[in-house]
Amino acid sequence: MDQLAALSAFVHSADTGSFVAAGRQLGLSASAVGKAVARLEQRLDARLLHRNTRHMTLTEEGRIFLDRCRRIFEEVEAAEAELAQASRTPRGRLRVSMPLVGMLLTPVLANFMRAYPEVQLDLDFTDRLVDVVEEGFDAVIRTGRPSDSRLMSRNLGRFRLRIVASPAYLERHGVPRTPQDLAHHRCLHQRSPTTGKLRPWPFARSEAIEKVNLPEAMSATAIDPLICLAVEGLGIACLPPFAVRNEIGDGRLISLLEDHVVETDQFSVLWPAGRQLTPKVRALVDFLAENLFREGDA
The missing domain is CATH 3.40.190.10 (Periplasmic binding protein-like II)
Structure with a gap:
């Protein structure tokens, strides 16, 4: 936590160009911010900021380090947002493309609807190769091995015909x-x-x-x-x-x-890579993984 606080002090100082202004944003004194940055420089054995009584500018090392720090705080924010999303109740329209054989999974989908009454399933049954991103699907369920590198996937289970x-x-x-x-x-x-x-x-x-x-x-x-x-x-x-x-x-x-x-086949659920998994999609993925196949189906 002390290290993150020091990184935060550095980022705010670099953004505002002043320990005083950074201290106002962080609720700290200018002295406390300056000491935090100094300790950080000492630990890194590198000067991050050129500073005098009037100006503060980044050194070359400081510019490189600032980019890294921004990425760290972006990841922290993304992790917090993902955790907050996961704790929310799944709700809203869930658009899913399924193969024609997926019509036989209706009992499983009925149980999903009972478990998540605030999710409105919008199902499109087709065996054609849909474009998940362009056609606006939240998720796609398919048989066979996934091959689209733009998509994340989870194996829902293998079965023998x-x-x-x-x-x-x-x-x-x-x-x-x-x-x-x-x-x-x-x-x-x-x-x-x-x-x-x-x-x-x-x-x-x-x-x-x-x-x-x-x-x-x-x-x-x-x-x-x-x-x-x-x-x-x-x-x-x-x-x-x-x-x-x-x-x-x-x-x-x-x-x-x-x-x-x-020979066996498998069901997989796919969703766009890089897109944060919403509570409704996560609920569907986890539910199908746990309930799609019964003992003896494999």
Whole structure:
């Protein structure tokens, strides 16, 4: 604290050009300010100010040191402001971009709304690559690894996709024991809305598996139709675990080939780098990190 007080005395003296004026701003005597600066110079073994009875000017060392001191006090002010922000109640409109699969996270978002009733969620569901800064989003939630260096990010959790089918379908067509067996099954695919390509099913890479041509019974850019058609017994689908948690839990869908599904995906939340994290964004980030995935989803 004594060191910060000495730095403050130096900065105010340099800004005002006078120990007397600096003392008025700091509530100290001119003598106390002068002694603080002198002790600082002694500790640094450098003269910071040229001074006589009428004038006070910075030395070359003083100019360099003054820039450093300003940065120190800016960081202190930023830390105090951040702490004050964190202690405030999260409130206000929170504009968030989410992938289309994010529609399946509605129960988690409902719990967030109950926990933070003063935050008004403004959700934009799209799989296109949005410009977070230009389009004015507070945060963006995406699957996959973040790649935009302008954004800060936090990993919300990793998950493994599930290969699922209904008991009725398996009774009629048999249970696939290996990925190669899927060549003789009706496969329900998700198609990327941006590239138009079918999303690959995440099996372990091997020459045998790479040669498997998964039949395309149907495809959709959204996940909801795939869940419905799989439950209706019309094929086998590859879906995120949180999308079929209830269906697997009540037996409407059965998880298949779990030993062969090795690749995982992840959800991340991103926000503009350099922007102070507001209480409402911090609340969303922390809440999703704690509640997005349940045990068994990974």
